[in-house]
Amino acid sequence: MSKIAVLGTGNVGDTIGSKLLEVGHTVMMGSRTADNEKAKAFVAKHNGKASAGxxxxxxxxxxxxxxxxxxxxxxxxxxxxxxxxxxxxIIVDIANPLDFSKGMPPTLAICNTHSLGEEIQKAFPQTHVVKALNTMWCGIMVNPAMINGGDHSTFVSGNDASAKEEVKKILKSFGWAEKNILDLGDITKARGTEMYLPLWLSIYGATNNGAFNVKIVS
Amino acid sequence: MSKIAVLGTGNVGDTIGSKLLEVGHTVMMGSRTADNEKAKAFVAKHNGKASAGxxxxxxxxxxxxxxxxxxxxxxxxxxxxxxxxxxxxIIVDIANPLDFSKGMPPTLAICNTHSLGEEIQKAFPQTHVVKALNTMWCGIMVNPAMINGGDHSTFVSGNDASAKEEVKKILKSFGWAEKNILDLGDITKARGTEMYLPLWLSIYGATNNGAFNVKIVS
Known part of the structure; x- marks a missing residue:
């Protein structure tokens, strides 16, 4: 079990942090200020097993x-x-560069020839960035069994093979089957998973249901 | 049955044109010049049931x-x-604005705040553009039963409801089940299906298999 930092106090951070605690890790939630209310609520909810800063x-x-x-x-x-x-x-990057500043639907602040995953890797070259889980609603990220008996697809990409293996172990502890975790290659492949977001948003809009994912079939 | 123009003489045009003939339509293949060799081969292959110009x-x-x-x-x-x-x-737009001029993998010549589907609709405002089938290899477009018993997803988007219904009829004649054809909304939704291409290319690269598609599960 590892000490894990969860940066961000929104729904995604709360959901990921809670699951990491559930499977036995120690978690500190990080935010801009040490007295963030959502981070304090996260710590309180978990009876002191988590910390914040x-x-x-x-x-x-x-x-x-x-x-x-x-x-x-x-x-x-x-x-x-x-x-x-x-x-x-290892930085597990599950963020998407959605830009809501120009109205709905959001566009991507960066895409096509770049991606957020690559930008993070470039800005912090001594880290091992692994893009993962950014292609679905956070409820599904930590509970794939919620839909289709857990049989659907998730992706990892990154430059360091052993970092990807570590992240795969965490995904498996969340309930993802080995066969459903597809390694797309190096961190440039984050472009594809981030650029999938507009389609994700369109499907969500057309079905009024965010609790979906794609399963690769062949 | 309709008279259908297939613009383009590549694998996609050949595959789509052949399927349209098979299900009973009349097809003329169009290309830049009236004596295109591939178009002539297409006509010859179909024993004169097709034409070219x-x-x-x-x-x-x-x-x-x-x-x-x-x-x-x-x-x-x-x-x-x-x-x-x-x-x-009706213009059924199954093209993707892939730009190979900067090397591999290709980038998109247009994306994020625009799409090819929208550009075509804007350039030809008196037509009814329906974006369809651009999210998979052409072999799957016309033969969904090739994988997963035909149970996987395809998308349509466009501004005209009756045009989308016409295109859905054609998709059904190709073997697509009604439940697997998702209407995403107006032609701006072409952004999502076109921006999915980098992920498609990454999956293809990771699996060495183009005969795949995604199935939405919920």
Whole structure:
């Protein structure tokens, strides 16, 4: 079991952090300020098994870092976390660079020839960024059995094979079957999983149901 | 049964044109020149049941137009087809704006705040553009039963409800089950299906198999 930093206090961070605790890890939730109300509520909900602090506190604590911040603020959040606190560690990047500033539906702040996953890897070259889980609603991320008996697809991409293996272990502890975790290759493959978001949003809009995922069939 | 123009003589045009003939339509294949070798081979292969001509010949002939040209050349091809030959007709846009000019993997020539489907609709406002089938290898487009017993997902988007119904009828004649054809909404939803291409290419690259599709599970 590992010490894990969860950066971000939104639904995604709360959901991921709670699941990580459930499967036995120790979790510190990080946010911009040490007295974030949502982080305090997260700690209280888990009867003191979790802790909270600044992005830097959490990153220093964590052996593995989950980036659950809003994608357009992720580089800033990680910069606040501090390169020295991140170096040598795995950053599991589950954020999407959704830009809501131009109205709905959101566009991507970065795409096509770049991706958020790559930008994080470039900004923090001594970390091992693994893009994962960003292609679905967070409820499904931590509970794949909720739909289709757990039989549907999730993706990992990143430059470091052993970092991807570590992340796969965590995904399996969340309930993902080995056969349903597809390694797409290096971190440039984050472009594909991030650019899938507009289709995800369209499917959500057409079906009024966010509790779906795609299963690759062949 | 309809008279259908298939614009484009590549694998996609050949595959779509052959299937349209098989299910009983009359097909004219259109290309830049009236004596295109691939178009002549297509006609010969079908024992004279098909015909071939310029983009304009085909568009004038067709009651429905399938855009099977390379996405980066589609606007030019449709311009050669001629607005007067296209007006009032359904354009089934199955192209993707893949740009191979910057090396592999290809990027998208247009995405995020725009899409090829929308650009075609804007350039030819008196047509009814329906984006369809662009999320898979052409072999699956016309033979969904090839994988998973035919049980996987395809999308339509466009501004005209009756045009989408016409296209759904054609998809059903190709073997698509009603429940697997998801209407995403208006033509702006083409952004999502076109931006899925980088993920499609990544999955193809990771699995060395293009004969796959996604099935939405919930």
């Amino acid at each position: 600044t992005f830097a506190d959490a990153a220093a604590f964590g052996e593995i870092i989950f980036n659950c911040t809003a994608g357009v603020g992720s580089i800033e959040a990680l910069t606040l976390a501090g390169e020295k606190n991140l170096n040598g560690k | 310029t983009f304009a010949d085909a568009a004038a002939f067709g009651e429905i137009i399938f855009n099977c040209t390379a996405g980066v050349g589609s606007i030019e091809a449709l311009t050669l087809a001629g607005e007067k030959n296209l007006n009032g007709k």
